[in-house]
Amino acid sequence: MATMADEKMAGENSPIDDDSHRAKEPSCRKGFCSVRHGLALILHLCNFSIYTQQMNLSIAITAMVNHTEASSQPNSSTEQTSMDSLGSWNETLKEAKALAPVYDWNPEIQGVLLSSLNYGSFLAPIPTGYVAGIFGAKYVVGVGLFVSSVLTLFFPLAADVGVALLIVFRVIQGIAQVMVLTGQYSIWVRWAPPLERSQLTTIAGSGSMLGTFIVLLVGGLLCQTMGWPYIFYIFGGIGCACCLLWFPLVYNDPGSHPFISTSEKRFIVCSLAQQDCSPGWSLPIKAMIKSLPLWAIVVSYFCEYWLFNTIMAYTPTYISSVLQASPKDSGILSALPFIVGCICIVLGGLLADFLLSRKILRLITIRKVFTATGVFFSSMFLVPLPWVRSSQGATMAFLVLSAASSSFCESGALVNFLDIAPRYAGFLKGLLQIFAHIAGAISPTIAGVFISQDSNAEFGWRNVFLVAAAIDIVGLIFYLIFAQAEVQDWAKEQALTHF
Structure with a gap:
């Protein structure tokens, strides 16, 4: 790659220009208007999408089934409160089920559906991380996000076809999500200066918490007001929109990025010159x-x-x-x-x-x-x-x-x-x-x-x-x-x- 020559030249020149490099570093590090921080924000959105897609079935399934058993509360002092809450919940379920089809899934089937996301997760992380380290994370993460998002959009159709297809979708989606969550760390090896590594990785990683917050906050409301399919359409659509940002704007290393400034590229390469990043x-x-x-x-x-x-x-x-x-x-x-x-x-x-x-x-x-x-x-x-x-x-x-x-x-x-x-x-x-x-x-x-x-x-x-x-x-x-x-x-x- 052409970037290897650039990195080598930068590494050779860094000791000579050490004083001038230090003088330029503050200007490269001021604020968050940089390509590397933009990359962190895009990864933040990717993690946001993945976590909403992980949890949406857990929220939607209460509206997708035609029976929900509530656990009884043995404490007699709270019996009236429990009955009131149960009545409110039943009313909510009736409203949600009137907007979309419901299915006769017993608790065992529901458990298999919810856990099937993890069936392939145990096998995927190591090969995913290895491939991302060798070939770069751009296509590993991008393909994983795209596959997971498209499958999310087709969940309502898969539910109509049958439980078996829905389980297959969930298994494939779990593997695709592992590609995103694991592969993204290979990017920071070539993009994150050691003095900014914590902030860049945490900006990206905080998307998981934000996604969990949003899906818990609005998931039930979406099921109740618009119907449970929309929780899949909306969050699957957000994931596809993230793919439109990911593929044209994200590159495996600064040297191959067409929009990065020369000063930022030099700053990143020089800061990583003493670190062996080549897999x-x-x-x-x-x-x-x-x-x-x-x-x-x-x-x-x-x-x-x-x-x-x-x-x-x-x-x-x-x-x-x-x-x-x-x-x-x-x-x-x-x-x-x-x-x-x-x-x-x-x-x-x-x-x-x-x-x-x-x-x-x-x-x-x-x-x-x-x-x-x-x-x-x-x-x-x-x-x-x-x-x-x-x-x-x-x-x-x-x-x-x-x-x-x-x-x-x-x-x-x-x-x-x-x-x-x-x-x-x-x-x-x-x-x-x-x-x-x-x-x-x-x-x-x-x-x-x-x-x-x-x-x-x-x-x-x-x-x-x-x-x-x-x-x-x-x-x-x-x-x-x-x-x-x-x-x-x-x-x-x-x-x-x-x-």
């Missing part, structure tokens, strides 16, 4: 297995996503069952922690890069401090929830504070793999996604067992939060002991240990 076909698997800094990130991913998936899966249930909120209020309250988390993710990234650029803290210190802050405070705000369940204000305050705290992990352990092995970023992100999916498969199931074993659910919820907090703290301790931020020997070009 190789061979992978140092043995060295990776023996690498404690890599295991620190893997363990941290598993433990942090255990808590995150528990909150994602059970926040609406907790608010609805424990706070006795109406369906409308439940959606709004469930969405609140995610919009706060979206804002705090971006603020955390800006703060991390500020501390690094001003040399206030070393990179490894930043990663550990942000991880410790996110894990410790998010866990501590969850544990007291069963004891403040009588107060809706206190419960929501703790949930919001927990979401705000956990967002700091995005600038800590969750981005640390870019520091220790940038040339294998795509492959490592795929590997880490596997452990995140494993945590996502186990944690909601364990939480459901705890809740079902307790007749009044008070001790069940307490056990759910205590176990999630304990696992997260264990992962934090392991990370604080073994984590590093320097490029590892096995991730350098001269590494000879392969498959």
Whole structure:
């Protein structure tokens, strides 16, 4: 590629022009009007679309089926409230079902439909990350977003054809979404200067929180007022619109981008000149297995996503069952922690890069401090929830504070793999996604067992939060002991240990 020659020339000239380069750096870094920040915003929209498409069936399915069994509340003091909420919910379902067809899907079929999105997710991340690292992320991410969005548009038609086709669509869509969520990190290896890595990745990643917030906020309203097919048409259409931005505006590296300024291109190339970003076909698997800094990130991913998936899966249930909120209020309250988390993710990234650029803290210190802050405070705000369940204000305050705290992990352990092995970023992100999916498969199931074993659910919820907090703290301790931020020997070009 022509960009390799440009990068080589820039790397050779950077020591000579070091003083002039430093003089030019501030002008390149001022504000957010740059191609790299525009790329972060486009990825923000892509992540927004993917997360709305992940959750839309979970919301629409209550209007798609012709029977919904509500769990009874054994507490006699709340029996009247439960009946009122049930009546309101039934009225909402009747209105929604009058606008669109309904299907005779029993709870078992509904469970298969909801979980089928993950059937291919366990196999896709590693090959997706590997291919994105070798060939570039532009087409891997773009194709994944396009396929997922088009399938979303055809969900209502697939539902009319039959459950089998809908399951096939969900499996393919799950693989396509993994292509987006995993492949995008290969872009930052060539686009993100080390001093801006946290802010760029968090701006892009915050789209997931915003997508969750929006779909929880408006999904039920769309089903009720326009009919459940429109939740697929609207969010599928948004994804297709993102594809129209992605393919013409996104390039794998600054050197091949036709619209980037010379000063920004020089700034990015010079900032990455000391970093080996060129991927190789061979992978140092043995060295990776023996690498404690890599295991620190893997363990941290598993433990942090255990808590995150528990909150994602059970926040609406907790608010609805424990706070006795109406369906409308439940959606709004469930969405609140995610919009706060979206804002705090971006603020955390800006703060991390500020501390690094001003040399206030070393990179490894930043990663550990942000991880410790996110894990410790998010866990501590969850544990007291069963004891403040009588107060809706206190419960929501703790949930919001927990979401705000956990967002700091995005600038800590969750981005640390870019520091220790940038040339294998795509492959490592795929590997880490596997452990995140494993945590996502186990944690909601364990939480459901705890809740079902307790007749009044008070001790069940307490056990759910205590176990999630304990696992997260264990992962934090392991990370604080073994984590590093320097490029590892096995991730350098001269590494000879392969498959």
